[in-house]
Amino acid sequence: xxxxxxxxxxxxxxxxxxxxxxxxxxxxxxxxxxxxxxxxxxxxxxxxxxxxxxxxxxxxxxxxxxxxxxxxxxxxxxxxxxxxxxxxxxxxxxxxxxxxxxxxxxxxxxxxxxxxxxxxx
Amino acid sequence: xxxxxxxxxxxxxxxxxxxxxxxxxxxxxxxxxxxxxxxxxxxxxxxxxxxxxxxxxxxxxxxxxxxxxxxxxxxxxxxxxxxxxxxxxxxxxxxxxxxxxxxxxxxxxxxxxxxxxxxxx
DNA sequence: CCGGTCGTACGAAGGTTCTCGTACCATGGG
DNA sequence: CCCATGGTACGAGAACCTTCGTACGACCGG
Numbered sequence: 001x002x003x004x005x006x007x008x009x010x011x012x013x014x015x016x017x018x019x020x021x022x023x024x025x026x027x028x029x030x031x032x033x034x035x036x037x038x039x040x041x042x043x044x045x046x047x048x049x050x051x052x053x054x055x056x057x058x059x060x061x062x063x064x065x066x067x068x069x070x071x072x073x074x075x076x077x078x079x080x081x082x083x084x085x086x087x088x089x090x091x092x093x094x095x096x097x098x099x100x101x102x103x104x105x106x107x108x109x110x111x112x113x114x115x116x117x118x119x120x121x
Numbered sequence: 122x123x124x125x126x127x128x129x130x131x132x133x134x135x136x137x138x139x140x141x142x143x144x145x146x147x148x149x150x151x152x153x154x155x156x157x158x159x160x161x162x163x164x165x166x167x168x169x170x171x172x173x174x175x176x177x178x179x180x181x182x183x184x185x186x187x188x189x190x191x192x193x194x195x196x197x198x199x200x201x202x203x204x205x206x207x208x209x210x211x212x213x214x215x216x217x218x219x220x221x222x223x224x225x226x227x228x229x230x231x232x233x234x235x236x237x238x239x240x241x242x
Numbered sequence: 243c244c245g246g247t248c249g250t251a252c253g254a255a256g257g258t259t260c261t262c263g264t265a266c267c268a269t270g271g272g
Numbered sequence: 273c274c275c276a277t278g279g280t281a282c283g284a285g286a287a288c289c290t291t292c293g294t295a296c297g298a299c300c301g302g
Contacts, residue, residue, distance in 0.1 A: 080248045178279070
């Protein structure tokens with residue numbers, strides 16, 4: 001069934017398996033935080049290749065995997081593309097208000113430090 | 122001046138130097154998160170030695186240093202003891218609601234998983 | 243079927259983190 | 273003045289994280 005509908009299925013933690021420490025660790029990386037912010041801003045599912053990131057494809061795959069395995073995003077294949085969506089409802093149910101507060105905090109920090117200050121040399 | 126008043130002063134980031142990524146990273150460790158929760162519950166300054174932690178003194182020093190350098194706690198010497206206080210106002214001013222939301226999320230997770238589930242073997 | 247696009251797997255280098263043990267320093271009480 | 277207490281410094285080992293390159297697999301469009 002699941003195999004038949006989704007030949008290239010990806011492993012996700014169930015809602016109950018999501019751990020706060022894992023979510024915080026996932027979001028403590030500037031690149032991953034910027035991915036989540038963009039996902040939240042656009043409010044649509046985005047392909048990995050829709051993001052312009054200062055790293056190679058391999059590294060991009062790695063970061064999206066961390067986000068998926070920590071329960072922050074849901075990923076599904078659509079043709080050759082891999083679409084990413086925030087797991088808003090799961091996170092809201094487990095940690096009410098956390099995602100929005102974090103997004104607000106990230107926006108505040110960007111305003112404070114200047115929009116270019118998230119990358120490292 | 123500063124030297125005279127506090128011969129054993131400790132380096133802290135200024136409020137403006139506190140970075141969201143650093144705070145999230147500091148709190149993504151279960152041991153450090155439990156320290157912050159206890160600090161928030163008691164609402165008083167606590168010495169490092171007031172915490173019962175499943176690690177050695179050296180490791181305890183390390184974790185408190187991470188919390189201090191990320192801007193989460195303020196540490197001052199009082200005699201031989203080193204007192205720790207949450208930097209509530211600084212964090213609230215930079216990231217409104219974040220600390221309380223995180224503490225609530227941590228409490229919710231503990232309720233969900235059982236009070237013994239924060240240590241690792 | 244063939245080529246191009248999108249993404250994965252694997253291995254490796256380099257850096258950081260977590261942990262400990264041992265030796266040490268600062269403070270305050272007898 | 274000495275010692276007990278509370279904490280630090282340093283070094284080391286293990287584990288983990290981030291990054292990359294190269295080679296490969298899956299799907300779509302012609």
